[in-house]
Every structure is written in structure tokens, then in C-alpha cells.
Amino acid sequence: MKLNTVLGVMILLSGFALAQERFQPDRMKNMQDMEIAMSTIQKGFLYNNLNVVKNGVKDLKVTALHTESFIKEGVSEKGINTLAYAKKETEYITKLADAILVSFEKGDRYEAANGYLKVLSKCLSCHQTVRSW
Numbered sequence: 001m002k003l004n005t006v007l008g009v010m011i012l013l014s015g016f017a018l019a020q021e022r023f024q025p026d027r028m029k030n031m032q033d034m035e036i037a038m039s040t041i042q043k044g045f046l047y048n049n050l051n052v053v054k055n056g057v058k059d060l061k062v063t064a065l066h067t068e069s070f071i072k073e074g075v076s077e078k079g080i081n082t083l084a085y086a087k088k089e090t091e092y093i094t095k096l097a098d099a100i101l102v103s104f105e106k107g108d109r110y111e112a113a114n115g116y117l118k119v120l121s122k123c124l125s126c127h128q129t130v131r132s133w
């Protein structure tokens with residue numbers, strides 16, 4: 001192979017790697033898992049099933065640990081969404097998730113549903129900040 005060809009292939013490959021990174025499939029996957037965790041919690045409420053709520057809360061907390069998935073590249077440059085903001089939001093979500101379970105275990109469905117809404121508004125307020133929807 002000529003040096004030019006080798007270089008060309010290398011440039012092509014690094015281009016793919018960059019495109020991959022920009023797409024952020026892992027981040028999106030984590031967000032999608034978060035959405036599933038929220039649906040699970042809601043299902044637990046509606047079927048009045050403590051174990052389902054427990055699973056949803058557990059999954060929500062695991063996904064919330066992936067702070068990096070809360071950051072959209074480029075946004076931080078504008079000074080809107082910093083790592084600190086994402087960390088704070090994930091901390092809130094984790095605390096609220098625990099509170100949902102405590103309320104549900106006590107039989108306080110209304111308070112549990114309130115906690116769920118609080119988490120949902122955290123999701124939405126960040127989305128509004130990072131992507132305007």
C-alpha cells in the first residue's frame with residue numbers, strides 16, 4: 001500500500017470515530033433507560049405493586065449515576081449546562097427517587113405520585129435548558 005493510501009484510510013477511520021463520538025449512543029441509551037425506569041415506577045403505582053416501584057426506583061438511581069449522559073456537548077461552552085448543573089440535578093433525582101419509595105412503602109400514594117412529578121419536572125427542565133424542548 002502506498003503511504004497516501006494508508007494516510008487516507010487513517011483519516012477516514014478517525015472521521016468515523018469522531019462521528020461516533022458526536023452521536024453519543026451511550027448517553028442516549030442511558031436517557032432511554034431513564035425513561036423506562038420512570039414508566040416502570042408509574043406502572044408500579046397503577047398496578048399498586050411495591051416490587052415494580054422498587055425496580056423502577058433502583059433503575060432510576062443507577063441511570064442517574066451516569067452524570068456524563070446529562071451533558072450535551074457544546075452546551076457547556078455557552079455557560080448554560082455545566083457538569084456542576086448535571087451533578088446537582090442527578091443528586092436531586094436520586095434523593096427524590098428514594099423519597100418516592102419511602103412514601104409508597106408507607107402507603108402514601110399521593111405523596112409518591114408527587115415525588116414522581118417532581119422527578120419528571122427535573123427531566124423536563126433540563127431538557128428545556130439543553131435542547132429547548
Ligand code: HEC
Nearest residue numbers: 028031032034035038070071072086089122123126130131
Ligand atoms: C441535567 C440534564 C438532564 C436531566 C436532568 C435529564 N436529561 Fe434526559 N437528556 C439530556 C440530554 C443532554 C439529552 C440528549 C440531548 C441531545 O443530545 O439532543 C437527553 C435526552 C433524553 C431523551 C431522548 C433520548 C433520545 O433517544 O432522543 C429521553 C427519553 C430522556 N432524556 C429522558 C430523561 C428522563 C426520563 C429524565 C428524568 C428522570 C431525564 N431525561 C433527565 C439531559 C438531561
